[in-house]
């Protein structure tokens with residue numbers, strides 16, 4: 101009962117009613133490129149509770165749309181064009197939630213104008229663009245602007261906690277499933293427009309690839325296999341509606357990802373329900389199996405343990421998160437070919453909505469509230485970085501973003517689909 105009330109209170113505060121923080125000190129003024137659907141959730145709402153962030157301006161291709169968006173979200177300045185927004189000297193930071201295929205062009209323009217950029221995932225269309233963007237000379241100068249690929253989940257304490265629970269060298273198998281019910285996004289959405297660098301692997305898949313790389317703390321040495329479900333007739337056949345891939349890692353481990361933005365079926369009576377939008381697997385989940393370990397010998401019997409970890413809802417941990425740790429302990433008789441003499445399973449459940457004790461190791465002052473979304477934690481880190489503060493330590497550096505796009509490219513190659521197109525602005 102208490103847990104249910106806590107859940108509802110967290111949900112309400114996080115999604116609808118975060119406390120408004122009075123602005124203090126030097127406030128960073130953000131401008132938004134496009135009246136994007138994701139902007140209210142990923143930035144505008146979070147800015148309310150951040151004392152040093154103000155959403156000051158927006159631009160859209162259609163000024164009427166920008167005006168309506170500005171009115172709805174109480175944004176004081178409307179610019180007629182994206183170029184005008186970037187040229188606005190009163191703006192410190194640009195949020196780029198344009199379609200993937202426009203990320204490169206507009207991020208470069210913003211950086212060259214001296215703006216810090218919070219860039220939606222996937223950072224760009226492919227590894228060529230990623231290398232050009234993240235290794236751009238403008239980022240190497242003294243007082244260079246800050247650029248961050250917005251992998252928001254990586255900034256939440258639940259993800260940080262998960263990564264402390266194992267040594268990446270011990271990871272044997274990872275499985276990740278991200279599914280969204282068919283119909284949430286129409287088939288003509290930007291997500292399936294090849295010229296805008298669409299594809300499910302680019303969208304939900306980019307999280308799966310990022311999380312897998314995070315768990316192994318290394319890059320896959322090979323894409324063992326990859327496949328996809330094509331778009332239906334009449335839609336963009338160069339885009340994947342769902343994607344599946346298996347990767348191999350240097351430590352002998354493997355990872356299997358499955359991402360689907362048009363999931364159907366999974367109910368009883370498949371002959372009737374196979375085309376129904378699927379509600380199963382709606383909470384993106386990550387399973388990690390560690391290699392078994394010999395712990396020692398007790399009374400002539402060998403003690404072996406094997407651990408499985410499951411991160412439920414790893415992409416939306418503010419709404420709900422739970423980490424299951426399942427430890428199986430076996431006593432084996434070495435004199436009887438390792439015959440299992442006894443077996444025991446122990447389950448532990450962990451949650452994290454805030455940093456433990458408010459500080460990591462008691463040294464840093466880490467801030468956060470139970471209702472903070474992944475986006476709110478990310479905004480905190482972004483502002484800390486711009487201001488040169490230590491922050492939580494969570495970050496996605498530019499080389500990480502380059503390697504991420506290399507894996508996406510290799511996966512498309514294995515799937516037999518073309519790489520997403522390079523921007524004409526990258527001549």
Ligand SMILES: NC(=O)C1=CN([C@@H]2O[C@H](COP(=O)(O)OP(=O)(O)OC[C@H]3O[C@@H](n4cnc5c(N)ncnc54)[C@H](OP(=O)(O)O)[C@@H]3O)[C@@H](O)[C@H]2O)C=CC1
Pocket residue numbers: 133134135136137138139142159160161162165197198199200202220221222250252290296303
């Ligand atoms: N972090 C997260 O949780 C999420 C991240 N995203 C990412 O954010 C980005 C935007 O996604 P989302 O908000 O759903 O997208 P939208 O469909 O809302 O499109 C975003 C904006 O793109 C602009 N745009 C510019 N050129 C075009 C064009 N040729 N066709 C269509 N739109 C165009 C539009 O701007 P204008 O207003 O000027 O017309 C529109 O407002 C993507 O990169 C996506 O991966 C998306 C959802 C969640």
Ligand SMILES: O=C1OC[C@@H](O)[C@H](O)[C@H]1O
Pocket residue numbers: 280291303304361415
């Ligand atoms: O978090 C997300 O969920 C839905 C996706 O389509 C979106 O682009 C992604 O970022």
